[in-house]
Amino acid sequence: MSYYDLDAILTDAEKVPCKFELDVPDLGYLDNNPSQALKAQTPVSLPLWLAELLALSSRTQSSNPEDSAPFLTLEMPKALSNEVVSALKADPRAVALRDQTHNMYGLAARMLDLFEEPEMCAVLRRTFVTRAAETALHARKAGATDDVVRGEGFLSGLEEWERSLFRRAHDGNKACKEWMDGVKK
Amino acid sequence: MDIDDILREVDPSSSGLPSETRDLQSLTRVWVAERSTPELLSWPTDGLVERVNGRIASQIERVEALTGDMDPRSNFALIVIQTELERYKFLVRSYLRARLAKVDRHALHYLSTPDLRARLSPTELAYATRHQALLHNHYLASFLGSFGPTLQNLNDTAGNITMIDTPDLENAVFIRLLRDGRVMGKGVDADGDVEGRTGDIIILRWADAKPLVDTETAELV
Amino acid sequence: MALPLPQGLVPTEVAFLCEMEMVTIVPRQRLESIPLLSGDTPALRPPHRAQMPLWLALLLKKQRRANIVPPAWLHPASLADIIHHETNVDPQAFSPPPPPPTRADGRGRARPFQDNIRSSREQPKPGDDPRLAPPFLPSPPAGYLPYHWLELAETLLAHAADDVPAAAEVRSLLRDLQEVRAAKMRGSTQSLEGGGGVVVLRGVGAMELAESRAFVLGVVDGVRKLGASAEATRREEEAIGGGGRYGGGAGGRGGNFEDSDEEMEF
Numbered sequence: 001m002s003y004y005d006l007d008a009i010l011t012d013a014e015k016v017p018c019k020f021e022l023d024v025p026d027l028g029y030l031d032n033n034p035s036q037a038l039k040a041q042t043p044v045s046l047p048l049w050l051a052e053l054l055a056l057s058s059r060t061q062s063s064n065p066e067d068s069a070p071f072l073t074l075e076m077p078k079a080l081s082n083e084v085v086s087a088l089k090a091d092p093r094a095v096a097l098r099d100q101t102h103n104m105y106g107l108a109a110r111m112l113d114l115f116e117e118p119e120m121c122a123v124l125r126r127t128f129v130t131r132a133a134e135t136a137l138h139a140r141k142a143g144a145t146d147d148v149v150r151g152e153g154f155l156s157g158l159e160e161w162e163r164s165l166f167r168r169a170h171d172g173n174k175a176c177k178e179w180m181d182g183v184k185k
Numbered sequence: 186m187d188i189d190d191i192l193r194e195v196d197p198s199s200s201g202l203p204s205e206t207r208d209l210q211s212l213t214r215v216w217v218a219e220r221s222t223p224e225l226l227s228w229p230t231d232g233l234v235e236r237v238n239g240r241i242a243s244q245i246e247r248v249e250a251l252t253g254d255m256d257p258r259s260n261f262a263l264i265v266i267q268t269e270l271e272r273y274k275f276l277v278r279s280y281l282r283a284r285l286a287k288v289d290r291h292a293l294h295y296l297s298t299p300d301l302r303a304r305l306s307p308t309e310l311a312y313a314t315r316h317q318a319l320l321h322n323h324y325l326a327s328f329l330g331s332f333g334p335t336l337q338n339l340n341d342t343a344g345n346i347t348m349i350d351t352p353d354l355e356n357a358v359f360i361r362l363l364r365d366g367r368v369m370g371k372g373v374d375a376d377g378d379v380e381g382r383t384g385d386i387i388i389l390r391w392a393d394a395k396p397l398v399d400t401e402t403a404e405l406v
Numbered sequence: 407m408a409l410p411l412p413q414g415l416v417p418t419e420v421a422f423l424c425e426m427e428m429v430t431i432v433p434r435q436r437l438e439s440i441p442l443l444s445g446d447t448p449a450l451r452p453p454h455r456a457q458m459p460l461w462l463a464l465l466l467k468k469q470r471r472a473n474i475v476p477p478a479w480l481h482p483a484s485l486a487d488i489i490h491h492e493t494n495v496d497p498q499a500f501s502p503p504p505p506p507p508t509r510a511d512g513r514g515r516a517r518p519f520q521d522n523i524r525s526s527r528e529q530p531k532p533g534d535d536p537r538l539a540p541p542f543l544p545s546p547p548a549g550y551l552p553y554h555w556l557e558l559a560e561t562l563l564a565h566a567a568d569d570v571p572a573a574a575e576v577r578s579l580l581r582d583l584q585e586v587r588a589a590k591m592r593g594s595t596q597s598l599e600g601g602g603g604v605v606v607l608r609g610v611g612a613m614e615l616a617e618s619r620a621f622v623l624g625v626v627d628g629v630r631k632l633g634a635s636a637e638a639t640r641r642e643e644e645a646i647g648g649g650g651r652y653g654g655g656a657g658g659r660g661g662n663f664e665d666s667d668e669e670m671e672f
Contacts, residue, residue: 112636118639
């Protein structure tokens with residue numbers, strides 16, 4: 001991941017569900033309760049970069065790993081819930097990933113780093129490859145025009161990695177066709 | 186072993202290919218390679234680019250000498266020579282510009298260790314150093330200067346993320362095998378291991394392709 | 407000044423490479439040898455055939471100084487054979503690439519080609535010629551497509567159609583061939599979900615690659631990134647079990663880099 005990569009920065013800002021393991025003074029406003037402390041185990045949403053930090057760092061000073069307790073526990077974001085993953089397993093093409101999040105795969109890669117979910121990993125890879133093939137077909141249909149990403153059903157559901165694939169496929173088709181047309185001159 | 190082999194062993198400087206053909210093939214190969222890899226490759230140490238540039242310069246002189254000659258027959262030769270000259274210039278230019286794009290993109294990275302700096306030609310090294318200094322001064326003057334001293338670096342590595350962008354060596358590339366042999370490459374569910382044949386086109390990660398390219402077992406396509 | 411193009415050759419660059427492909431011509435006029443950067447051109451004496459790069463052959467053709475002999479593989483019978491192979495014999499793979507040129511192929515040509523004598527398995531030794539590869543190989547025999555088949559065929563049909571026998575038939579066969587192979591190219595990404603480390607596209611052509619390269623590499627890299635944690639876990643397990651082919655290569659990402667921050671004072 002690169003320091004200046006906008007997609008990585010945006011993925012970092014994705015909100016993920018989590019629960020604090022302890023009461024946090026003055027954070028009650030996160031639960032619409034500004035005058036109170038935030039109670040332990042209250043479900044809140046925090047940006048990934050912050051939640052990850054608090055989930056991975058220990059709140060006790062002890063060097064004994066047995067004692068290490070994190071500030072909060074993370075949960076899978078809605079975009080990667082069982083519901084979504086089952087839908088993708090049934091038909092990868094039928095889900096508008098963009099409606100889940102613009103950075104579906106970027107977020108998934110980060111979450112898979114934190115949770116060991118071999119099955120989800122396999123489903124997502126199959127989803128990515130299957131949808132990529134479909135994306136390439138659409139890119140071919142879009143042909144040698146600059147008329148990229150119209151509101152058409154499948155295409156409007158592409159998330160960022162897929163949009164980049166669409167652009168790559170489209171640009172390749174276009175450059176090739178342009179050369180073929182140009183050679184006759 | 187045939188007669189060419191024996192001659193070659195007697196005289197190592199003799200070669201089956203004329204040196205002009207060798208150089209064209211080498212130049213083409215380094216150009217394609219530079220256009221195809223995520224990271225900057227080493228500047229050829231055998232003087233290839235310098236040699237080609239020298240030939241281009243003397244060919245330009247020849248063109249100038251021929252231009253005065255109005256004989257239509259040498260006129261056609263002139264067209265041919267100039268066409269070829271433009272092709273060589275394109276190759277050299279595109280090669281240098283492909284390198285420049287990589288140096289610009291990851292300047293701090295390529296300046297960071299002696300090994301990496303050794304990949305750059307003396308001119309490229311001078312360019313990268315000076316360009317980076319200019320950039321840094323410009324940033325300091327326009328915005329970095331207003332930050333606290335600890336926030337002015339462009340090469341911080343704190344917080345588990347480095348500011349120095351590096352090329353991703355695991356990015357995939359296409360190679361062509363130049364000889365038969367086993368090709369191994371890292372994969373997700375399992376690593377790949379294939380008996381390759383000369384001429385095969387293969388996709389694998391650059392980190393796994395590099396040793397094959399370095400030993401001339403494969404070339405980038 | 408930096409080149410604004412993406413990683414990997416684009417179609418115009420592939421076409422530039424293709425213009426270095428060697429073709430055979432029949433001169434219509436005498437022409438003395440011309441001293442070029444890539445070596446002297448052969449002196450042309452009608453009706454003796456000569457070999458030269460495509461760009462030069464096209465220049466001669468435009469000036470009506472020569473006719474281009476269409477390569478053997480471009481004849482209708484050869485193309486029909488290849489289409490038969492691609493559709494019936496092996497509907498999955500591309501037709502096999504030309505066999506590596508042998509020494510006998512270099513005989514009688516204007517310039518010797520591919521006189522690399524070491525067998526295909528031996529490691530190169532210093533002083534060896536670089537191993538020749540397209541576009542520097544002689545034209546393949548009938549029934550085999552050269553690496554630059556599509557661009558070469560299109561160029562010849564555009565600029566030397568009168569030299570290509572049954573040009574209309576050749577055109578339509580080429581369209582069929584393109585169709586068959588495009589479907590194979592599209593199918594090739596389906597096998598990528600396991601993130602296999604080595605994917606062989608034996609017999610694929612240069613322009614076909616140029617068209618799909620960025621897309622295919624995008625898919626391969628995407629699968630790798632999605633599977634990065636699964637791969638790291640697998641490597642750790644293999645390292646513990648001692649079964650890892652790459653031993654301690656766990657994680658792997660950027661593992662070849664030195665720890666650059668330590669040397670920043672340079």
